[in-house]
Amino acid sequence: MTTFVDRVELHIAAGNGGHGCASVHREKFKPLGGPDGGNGGRGGDVILTVDQSVTTLLEYHHSPHRKATNGKPGEGGNRSGKDGQDLVLAVPDGTVVLDKRGNVLADLVGHGTTYVAAEGGRGGLGNAALASARRKAPGFALLGEPGRSGDIVLELKTVADVALVGYPSAGKSSLISVLSAAKPKIADYPFTTLVPNLGVVTAGSTVYTIADVPGLIPGASQGRGLGLEFLRHVERCSVLVHVLDTATLESERDPVSDLDAIEEELRHYGGLGDRPRIVVLNKVDIPDGKDLADMIRPDLEERGYRVLEVSAVARTGLKELSFALADIVAKARAAKPKEEATRIVIRPKAVDDTGFTITQEEDGLFRVRGDKPERWVRQTDFNNDEAVGYLADRLGRLGVEEGLMKAGARAGDGVAIGPEDDAVVFDWEPTMMAGAEMLGRRGEDHRFEAPRPAAQRRKDRQAERDDAAREYDDFEPF
Numbered sequence: 001m002t003t004f005v006d007r008v009e010l011h012i013a014a015g016n017g018g019h020g021c022a023s024v025h026r027e028k029f030k031p032l033g034g035p036d037g038g039n040g041g042r043g044g045d046v047i048l049t050v051d052q053s054v055t056t057l058l059e060y061h062h063s064p065h066r067k068a069t070n071g072k073p074g075e076g077g078n079r080s081g082k083d084g085q086d087l088v089l090a091v092p093d094g095t096v097v098l099d100k101r102g103n104v105l106a107d108l109v110g111h112g113t114t115y116v117a118a119e120g121g122r123g124g125l126g127n128a129a130l131a132s133a134r135r136k137a138p139g140f141a142l143l144g145e146p147g148r149s150g151d152i153v154l155e156l157k158t159v160a161d162v163a164l165v166g167y168p169s170a171g172k173s174s175l176i177s178v179l180s181a182a183k184p185k186i187a188d189y190p191f192t193t194l195v196p197n198l199g200v201v202t203a204g205s206t207v208y209t210i211a212d213v214p215g216l217i218p219g220a221s222q223g224r225g226l227g228l229e230f231l232r233h234v235e236r237c238s239v240l241v242h243v244l245d246t247a248t249l250e251s252e253r254d255p256v257s258d259l260d261a262i263e264e265e266l267r268h269y270g271g272l273g274d275r276p277r278i279v280v281l282n283k284v285d286i287p288d289g290k291d292l293a294d295m296i297r298p299d300l301e302e303r304g305y306r307v308l309e310v311s312a313v314a315r316t317g318l319k320e321l322s323f324a325l326a327d328i329v330a331k332a333r334a335a336k337p338k339e340e341a342t343r344i345v346i347r348p349k350a351v352d353d354t355g356f357t358i359t360q361e362e363d364g365l366f367r368v369r370g371d372k373p374e375r376w377v378r379q380t381d382f383n384n385d386e387a388v389g390y391l392a393d394r395l396g397r398l399g400v401e402e403g404l405m406k407a408g409a410r411a412g413d414g415v416a417i418g419p420e421d422d423a424v425v426f427d428w429e430p431t432m433m434a435g436a437e438m439l440g441r442r443g444e445d446h447r448f449e450a451p452r453p454a455a456q457r458r459k460d461r462q463a464e465r466d467d468a469a470r471e472y473d474d475f476e477p478f
C-alpha cells in the first residue's frame with residue numbers, strides 16, 4: 001500500500017556564502033604586488049518547484065532535513081570561490097508552504113511554479129574587490145553570509161475541480177471509479193477511504209479532475225470519524241457534489257437529514273460557502289432507494305439544488321452527471337483570471353534595503369535594526385581591526401552615527417546592531433569624523449571595542465552554522 005502524506009515539516013538550510021580572501025600578489029624577485037584576494041562564492045538556494053509527476057510529500061516525510069551547498073571561499077590570484085549549488089525540491093501540484101506559525105508563504109499551483117524557500121548567503125568580497133584609490137592594499141576581506149535556514153511546513157491541497165462529499169458508504173469512491181479510470185478501494189464498511197482519491201473525467205471537450213474525501217459524520221468538526229482534516233483537499237474545487245445514499249439501512253438517517261448534517265460540518269470548516277453544489281441521489285438501482293429519491297426530490301429542488309439520480313453500480317445517470325459537472329467547471333474556469341503565460345517564481349518578500357531604525361530600550365541600550373547594517377555586521381571579521389574600521393565607515397556613511405546622535409546617544413552609551421538574540425554590542429564613541437575623513441586612518445579606529453560577549457556569541461554561532469550538523473533557528477517568514 002502506498003502511504004499518502006499530505007503534511008510535513010521540513011528543515012531547510014540554504015548554503016552559506018564563502019568568505020572573501022585577503023591576499024597580496026607575490027612573485028619571486030619582484031616587489032609586492034597589489035591585493036589579489038578573490039570573492040567568496042554564493043551559497044546555494046533551497047527552491048521548491050511543482051512537478052506534476054510528484055503526487056505526495058512522502059519523500060520529505062522520510063528525510064525532512066535538506067541543505068543546499070555552501071559557496072567556496074575566494075583564493076589568492078583573484079580566484080573567486082565557486083557558488084554553492086541550489087537545492088531544488090520537487091513538490092506536488094497544490095502544495096502550500098507555511099511557516100511554523102501557520103502563515104501562508106506560498107501557494108504552489110501549476111507545473112513549474114517555483115518558490116525560493118531559503119536564499120543562500122552572499123559570498124564575502126575579497127580584498128582585491130575592496131581596494132580603492134585611497135585604500136590600495138586592504139588587509140582584510142568580508143566574511144560570507146550565512147544562508148537562511150529554518151522550518152517550513154508543506155501541506156498538500158489537492159487541486160481537483162470537483163469534490164465529492166458525503167457520509168461513509170454513500171458511494172463516493174464508487175462514483176469516481178465509474179466516472180473516471182481511477183480505481184479506488186470500495187467496500188461496504190464505513191471509512192473505506194482513508195485518503196482522498198483523484199480521478200480524471202472527460203465529458204465532451206471538457207476534461208476535469210474529481211476527488212473524494214473520507215466520509216464525514218456529524219461531529220466531524222469536533223474530530224469525530226476522520227475529522228475535517230481532509231477537507232482542505234476540497235478547498236480548491238469549483239463545485240461540491242453531495243453524494244446522498246438513498247438506500248441506507250440506518251433507521252435514523254435519510255438523505256435530507258444527511259445533507260443537512262454534512263452542510264453543518266462544512267459550515268464549521270468554513271470557506272466553502274460560495275461553492276456551487278449539486279445533489280446526487282445514489283443507489284437508485286435499489287427499488288426502495290428509487291422510491292425515496294422520488295419522494296425527496298421536490299423538497300431538495302425547492303431548496304434550490306440541482307438534483308440528479310444515479311446508480312454507481314448499475315451505471316445509470318452518469319452521463320448526465322458528468323456533463324452537468326463539466327458545465328459548472330467550464331464556467332468556473334472561464335470566470336477565473338487567465339493563467340500567466342510565464343511560470344510564477346515566488347521570491348521571499350524583498351527586505352527594505354534602504355533604511356535603518358534606532359530605538360532606545362528600557363535599559364538605555366540603543367538598538368540599530370536594518371538590513372544593511374545587520375548584513376555589514378555579519379560580513380565583519382571582528383578579529384581584524386581594519387575590517388572593523390571598514391564597518392565603522394560603512395555605518396557612518398549610511399548615517400547611523402548621525403542617527404544615534406539625534407536619538408540622544410552620548411559617549412559611552414551601549415549600542416547594539418541586530419536583533420536581540422543575534423546582535424553585536426559596543427560602547428559608542430561619537431566622532432565628527434565619520435565617513436570619508438576616516439578613510440585614511442584604517443587600523444586606528446577605536447570606536448569599536450574589542451568584541452564583547454554578545455559579539456563573541458555571534459561568532460560562536462557563526463562557527464556552529466558552518467558546521468554541517470547545524471541547528472535550525474526559528475526564522476521569520478520570508
Ligand SMILES: Nc1nc2c(ncn2[C@@H]2O[C@H](COP(=O)(O)OP(=O)(O)OP(=O)(O)O)[C@@H](O)[C@H]2O)c(=O)[nH]1
Nearest residue numbers: 169170171172173174187188191192193215312313
Ligand atoms: N446498490 C448499490 N450499491 C452501491 C452503489 N454505489 C455504491 N454502492 C455500494 O456502497 C458501498 C460503499 O461504497 P463506497 O464507494 O466505498 O462508498 P464511499 O462513499 O466511498 O465510502 P467511504 O469511503 O467509507 O466514505 C459499497 O459496498 C458499494 O458497492 C449503488 O449505486 N448501488
Ligand SMILES: [Mg+2]
Nearest residue numbers: 172173192193
Ligand atoms: Mg470511499
